[in-house]
Amino acid sequence: MGCDPGGFLSELEIDAFQELMNIVFGSAAADLAEVIDMHVVLSVPMLKMTRASELPAFISQNIEDGSARSTLVEQTFLGRFSGVALIVFPHDDENKFITLFRENEAMYADFGSPMDLEKEILLEVGNILIGACVSKLAAMLKESVIYEPPAIAFKDTIKTGFYNRLLKPDNCAIVLRTSFRFEADDISCYFFLVTSESSLIWLKKAINDYLNQF
């Protein structure tokens, strides 16, 4: 099997997966908008099938300012549907995010150093988005997942390490990308969902079950 989505999923299946993610992102945006009381603008999700070794380059190319100084929150999820979800905060916007969430200072009163506080805030935003997106997608596909603890890479390049747990470099993965733009402050973060090769057969069936419900 080559890493070509058309070779694995039909055009309608690809479209259905994107539509499912659209529903999932909309739900996550609503959750986040409640927390920060700000409208979140969604983008049309983009899907690509790629070799795991090409994921860091793909992610770097699909965030506005490249990967060099981004902060990344990543979380692995396991089950019949397994993969890695990543939230990328581009440099500059990352500081605005911290300011935005810091307005709820009382929530973070117990964190001593500014570094701990920043880490906690970005982990919290990442956790809300990843949890909302992955759990909602799993529920729509009538599946449940187990999460590993999230990890954060601060002001670091996007390295290959994030996928090692699930994928070998030559494995194929489906990667979906969207952005969340916070309208009032004009700041963005990016969401990437990497589905492991071992989930692809299950995913194809789950997408067809979703389509067949209509």
Added chain:
Amino acid sequence: MIKKVLVVDDSRAARFGLCAILSKIGQFEIHEAGDGKAGVDKFNEVMPDVTFMDLTMPVMDGIEALAEIKKVHPEAVVIVLSADVQKSTVERVMSRGAMTFLSKPPVKDVVEGILAEVAKKLESA
């Protein structure tokens, strides 16, 4: 009586799902468009009784398409069907003249109930 229904969505799968539901509800003449601009053009061409409009679309988004349609046809019945379920989004589309807002994915009973409401409205008009 509802005869013509227009479905505007950039997702072929979303159009497939809604069209399948509509086919189970009744015998409608269903037209489709793949973005907001194509939706406005198709609306002007076929003058549907009801339009289902997605929001997040390329070329022209659903809010702009809704505004374009309502500007020229204030009586148009436009139902927004979107995954963007934020309160602020619902307020925006309602203020631009949408008849109602439905969250994705569409559910047959809900769509059927809304169409019955629209049919009543059209009969009394």
